[in-house]
Amino acid sequence: DGGITQSPKYLFRKEGQNVTLSCEQNLNHDAMYWYRQDPGQGLRLIYYSQIVNDFQKGDIAEGYSVSREKKESFPLTVTSAQKNPTAFYLCASSRGDRGTNEQFFGPGTRLTVL
Amino acid sequence: DAKTTQPTSMDCAEGRAANLPCNHSTISGNEYVYWYRQIHSQGPQYIIHGLKNNETNEMASLIITEDRKSSTLILPHATLRDTAVYYCIVTSRGSTLGRLYFGRGTQLTVWP
Numbered sequence: 001d002g003g004i005t006q007s008p009k010y011l012f013r014k015e016g017q018n019v020t021l022s023c024e025q026n027l028n029h030d031a032m033y034w035y036r037q038d039p040g041q042g043l044r045l046i047y048y049s050q051i052v053n054d055f056q057k058g059d060i061a062e063g064y065s066v067s068r069e070k071k072e073s074f075p076l077t078v079t080s081a082q083k084n085p086t087a088f089y090l091c092a093s094s095r096g097d098r099g100t101n102e103q104f105f106g107p108g109t110r111l112t113v114l
Numbered sequence: 115d116a117k118t119t120q121p122t123s124m125d126c127a128e129g130r131a132a133n134l135p136c137n138h139s140t141i142s143g144n145e146y147v148y149w150y151r152q153i154h155s156q157g158p159q160y161i162i163h164g165l166k167n168n169e170t171n172e173m174a175s176l177i178i179t180e181d182r183k184s185s186t187l188i189l190p191h192a193t194l195r196d197t198a199v200y201y202c203i204v205t206s207r208g209s210t211l212g213r214l215y216f217g218r219g220t221q222l223t224v225w226p
Contacts, residue, residue, distance in 0.1 A: 042216035090157050105157025
């Protein structure tokens with residue numbers, strides 16, 4: 001089955017520690033995205049990548065970093081500089097061409113920083 | 115910034131049609147209307163999109179007014195599994211990124 005996987009589903013970390021969230025897709029999509037969702041709120045874009053070895057900041061990139069070394073993978077690191085890291089993190093992918101805005105989402109990772 | 119206005123919540127009886135409205139009065143000529151939904155604690159799911167004509171697929175129908183300033187998503191026979199937050203998004207199709215701005219959406223509750 002084609003799709004997007006995120007792991008783990010729940011993650012707990014101590015304050016001050018960096019943590020990396022995994023996102024893998026086997027849809028052969030060029031574009032990948034990371035969003036953050038806080039309780040009762042919509043999604044906010046953290047970073048996005050249209051192609052391998054290239055990525056751009058979204059609306060709330062401070063305190064986060066990403067890499068895109070492979071087409072299938074777009075890991076997100078939540079650094080200790082992120083002031084309020086506890087949130088629900090969603091990864092998505094899309095074909096990335098000019099014909100569609102349909103994004104496919106993973107199941108999400110709920111990060112809790114203690 | 116979200117360019118749409120949606121009611122915060124709605125409810126619907128199981129088996130009846132759910133009609134979810136969305137206002138997008140500042141929509142421009144090359145912008146599409148997209149609908150996604152998010153079941154609690156899951157990733158959003160694409161439902162349907164349209165430019166100016168009404169659209170239908172296996173999940174829903176999308177009715178866009180002639181002036182394109184508002185639209186309605188119709189779930190013809192709502193089930194309990196349709197309980198979710200529904201997001202109406204206006205975006206330029208095939209834009210540089212295909213950015214989607216998710217507002218707070220409408221919480222649809224389907225009751226038995």
